Amino acid sequence: MPMINNSDVLPLYNWMKDKKLIASTMKCEICKNLMKWEPYSKAKDKYTWKCDNNKCKKFKSRITIRRDSFFFNSKLALCTWIHAIILWSRGLSQKHVCETLGVSNHTMVDVFNFFRQICKRYFDQHPIKLGGEQRIIQIDESCFSSKPKYHRGRSPNPIWVFGMVDCSTRPALGYMEIVAKRDAKTLLKIIKKVAKPGSIIHSDQWRAYTNIERELGFEHRTVNHKLNFIDKISGVHTQTIESYWNKSKQMIKKMNGCRREHLENYLWEMMWRERHTNDTFNNFLEAIQQQYIFV
Numbered sequence: 400m401p402m403i404n405n406s407d408v409l410p411l412y413n414w415m416k417d418k419k420l421i422a423s424t425m426k427c428e429i430c431k432n433l434m435k436w437e438p439y440s441k442a443k444d445k446y447t448w449k450c451d452n453n454k455c456k457k458f459k460s461r462i463t464i465r466r467d468s469f470f471f472n473s474k475l476a477l478c479t480w481i482h483a484i485i486l487w488s489r490g491l492s493q494k495h496v497c498e499t500l501g502v503s504n505h506t507m508v509d510v511f512n513f514f515r516q517i518c519k520r521y522f523d524q525h526p527i528k529l530g531g532e533q534r535i536i537q538i539d540e541s542c543f544s545s546k547p548k549y550h551r552g553r554s555p556n557p558i559w560v561f562g563m564v565d566c567s568t569r570p571a572l573g574y575m576e577i578v579a580k581r582d583a584k585t586l587l588k589i590i591k592k593v594a595k596p597g598s599i600i601h602s603d604q605w606r607a608y609t610n611i612e613r614e615l616g617f618e619h620r621t622v623n624h625k626l627n628f629i630d631k632i633s634g635v636h637t638q639t640i641e642s643y644w645n646k647s648k649q650m651i652k653k654m655n656g657c658r659r660e661h662l663e664n665y666l667w668e669m670m671w672r673e674r675h676t677n678d679t680f681n682n683f684l685e686a687i688q689q690q691y692i693f694v
């Protein structure tokens with residue numbers, strides 16, 4: 400990782416090429432020849448790709464070094480982007496990152512949304528599967544209330560999230576999904592999608608769960624929360640998912656709450672982060688590389 404320096408951006412760009420964050424070669428769209436990497440003080444990034452083929456009708460025309468990259472549509476300097484990724488991967492709040500980088504809150508909202516998009520799309524390529532032979536998965540639903548959009552009144556907007564945690568991992572890895580309904584049809588479909596064959600499902604006695612064994616074939620044990628938090632005979636409990644909810648809600652609180660339309664991406668961010676607690680920065684760069692492939 401080079402020093403991030405606004406006056407000498409070349410070491411950063413070379414590093415970004417190396418990390419496949421921007422293209423390291425570029426072909427002219429017209430003549431298909433390799434273009435020339437060249438300093439150009441009028442360009443925002445101070446460098447451009449230029450067609451160097453004097454027989455091409457695009458001879459000497461320039462294109463941005465951001466072509467096809469994650470940063471293509473942004474006006475923010477590339478060094479600011481990289482700096483933002485570093486701070487985001489350390490888990491710093493949006494407000495903190497704004498202040499550190501001297502960027503408007505408005506801009507940083509977009510930047511953080513881009514990061515969450517990367518997290519979300521990561522799971523298109525790596526769908527979450529939990530449990531497995533004789534492994535316990537705890538399931539539960541929880542109500543997340545979102546920040547009212549225009550501070551109208553105080554009534555929170557209830558949003559139901561269905562969650563599953565794999566108790567065989569430390570810390571427990573989870574899956575969360577916003578649900579429109581908490582009925583059997585909705586919840587069993589998610590369990591089927593996420594739980595690996597052979598998993599054992601633990602839950603409370605919410606009626607939607609009644610047919611998990613019959614319809615999905617998973618062994619299913621319950622705890623009656625009206626009587627006990629831990630079933631005295633079987634030892635079945637849902638405390639792992641309870642603490643998972645607490646952790647998730649605390650993170651949202653730390654981010655100053657979030658709007659309904661953003662909650663889904665916040666959940667993806669949390670799921671991504673809990674799977675990449677080590678070397679978050681490089682793992683995130685890798686996720687970008689996998690989603691923006693240069694040919």
Ligand SMILES: [Zn+2]
Binds near residue numbers: 452457
């Ligand atoms: Zn050309």
